[in-house]
Amino acid sequence: MISTLLFLLLLSEGIPNEQRLNQHRVTSRNSPAPEPGAENEKIPSLVEGLRSADDWYKKKRPELVKLWTTILGKTAPAPEDKQWFGDITKAVVHDEQDKGSYTRIRLDLPMEKDFYQQHLLLLPKGQGDGPFPAVIAWTSSTPDYAKPEEWWGAWLAERGYVVLTSWSFIRNYRDGSTARNGAPEKVYERFGHWLSIAKMVHDAQRDVEYLRSLKQVDGGRIGFIGFSLSAKTAIYVAAFAPEIHAVVALDPHIAVNGGTNWFAPWYLDWLRPFPNIPTKEKTVLSLLNPDRERPGFEHDHHELLALAAPKPFLLIGGSQSEDRGGDSDDLQSWGYVNRAREVYRLIGAEDHIQFVSTGDGHKANGPNIDPAWQGFFERWLKP
Numbered sequence: 001m002i003s004t005l006l007f008l009l010l011l012s013e014g015i016p017n018e019q020r021l022n023q024h025r026v027t028s029r030n031s032p033a034p035e036p037g038a039e040n041e042k043i044p045s046l047v048e049g050l051r052s053a054d055d056w057y058k059k060k061r062p063e064l065v066k067l068w069t070t071i072l073g074k075t076a077p078a079p080e081d082k083q084w085f086g087d088i089t090k091a092v093v094h095d096e097q098d099k100g101s102y103t104r105i106r107l108d109l110p111m112e113k114d115f116y117q118q119h120l121l122l123l124p125k126g127q128g129d130g131p132f133p134a135v136i137a138w139t140s141s142t143p144d145y146a147k148p149e150e151w152w153g154a155w156l157a158e159r160g161y162v163v164l165t166s167w168s169f170i171r172n173y174r175d176g177s178t179a180r181n182g183a184p185e186k187v188y189e190r191f192g193h194w195l196s197i198a199k200m201v202h203d204a205q206r207d208v209e210y211l212r213s214l215k216q217v218d219g220g221r222i223g224f225i226g227f228s229l230s231a232k233t234a235i236y237v238a239a240f241a242p243e244i245h246a247v248v249a250l251d252p253h254i255a256v257n258g259g260t261n262w263f264a265p266w267y268l269d270w271l272r273p274f275p276n277i278p279t280k281e282k283t284v285l286s287l288l289n290p291d292r293e294r295p296g297f298e299h300d301h302h303e304l305l306a307l308a309a310p311k312p313f314l315l316i317g318g319s320q321s322e323d324r325g326g327d328s329d330d331l332q333s334w335g336y337v338n339r340a341r342e343v344y345r346l347i348g349a350e351d352h353i354q355f356v357s358t359g360d361g362h363k364a365n366g367p368n369i370d371p372a373w374q375g376f377f378e379r380w381l382k383p
Contacts (some may be wrong), residue, residue, distance in 0.1 A: 018338060023045055023296040023332075027323065032270055032285060035295050053348065071165070099157075102125050112174070122154070122165070124162065134223070135156050136224045140228035140239045145167040193274065247313050248376060253326075319331075
C-alpha cells in the first residue's frame with residue numbers, strides 16, 4: 001500500500017490544486033475519530049447521477065438539508081422557542097465617536113429577551129445618504145467584539161459599507177458564560193437539541209434583522225466575514241442564512257475531521273447522544289461517518305458549501321504547505337472546495353466560489369489575505 005508520505009508527495013507534485021479531491025489527513029490528537037488513511041480517500045461527489053440544476057434542487061439538495069438539519073437539531077427556532085426572542089431593534093447605545101470617514105457607535109443588541117450582546121456599528125460619513133451595502137464582521141477566539149473594526153471594518157466603512165462587529169455567543173453569553181463554562185449547555189437547557197454552530201447562524205440572522213431596520217442599509221446587499229472561530233460560523237451562515245448574500249471564511253479549517261476541533265461541544269458536539277431517537281443511540285459522529293470500516297467521513301463540509309450555492313463564497317487559507325495541521329486551511333483544503341464547485345458549475349455559478357491559498361499564516365490580515373476579501377466584497381456587494 002502506498003505510504004502516506006509518498007501519497008502526499010505525489011499530491012504536491014503531480015496533481016494541480018484545482019483537481020484535488022482527497023480528504024484531509026487527520027492530524028488532531030484529540031479527534032474522537034483518528035481515521036488513519038483518510039487522506040487516501042476521495043471526498044464523495046455530490047453531482048454523480050445528476051444531469052441538471054433541477055436535479056440538484058429537487059433531488060440531492062433536499063437530502064442534504066434533511067441530513068444536516070438532523071445533525072444540527074434545527075436551523076431556526078422552533079415555535080416554542082420564539083418566546084425568547086423580542087424586538088432586535090431595541091438597541092442600547094453606549095456612545096458614539098467621530099472617526100472622520102465614519103461614525104463608530106458602541107451598542108448592545110437583544111439577541112434574546114434576557115441577553116444583550118455587544119456590538120460596534122460603523123456608519124459611513126460624507127459618502128452620500130446610502131443605502132449602503134453592509135458587512136457583519138465577527139471576531140475569533142481571543143480578541144473581543146471590537147477587533148474586527150481594525151481587521152476589516154475601518155477599511156469597509158471608509159469605502160461606503162455599514163459594518164456591524166460582534167462575536168459568537170460562545171465567547172460571551174448569558175450570565176457571563178463562555179464555551180469553557182457552560183454556554184453550550186445553556187442553549188440545550190433553553191432550546192433543546194440545537195448545536196452551538198447552528199445557534200451562531202441564528203445570531204447572525206438577528207444581526208441581519210437589525211441592519212435591515214436601518215435606513216442607511218441596503219437589505220439586499222449584506223455580507224459576513226469571520227476569522228478562525230467565526231470563520232467556522234461563516235461556513236454555516238453560507239449554507240443556512242439566505243438573508244446574507246456573500247460570505248468570507250478566513251482560515252476555518254474546512255475539513256470536518258482534520259487538524260482542528262469541530263468535534264468540540266461548542267461547535268458540532270460529536271459525541272452527545274441525540275434525544276428522542278427510539279431506534280438506537282445516534283450522535284453527530286455516527287451521521288457524519290456512517291461507515292466506520294471505510295477511512296474518512298462520508299459527510300463533510302463540501303456539502304455545506306454546496307448548500308450555499310449560488311451564493312458567493314470565499315475561503316481564504318493561511319498555509320500553502322501540504323499538511324499544515326492545526327487551524328489553517330492548507331493545500332488539502334482544495335478538495336472540499338473543488339467538490340462544492342462541481343455543484344456551483346452544475347447550476348451555472350462556477351465563479352461564485354473561490355479559494356485563495358496564502359502563506360500569510362493563521363491571521364485575520366496579511367499581504368495576500370487583504371486583497372482577497374477586499375476584492376470579493378467590492379465585486380459582490382457593491383452596485
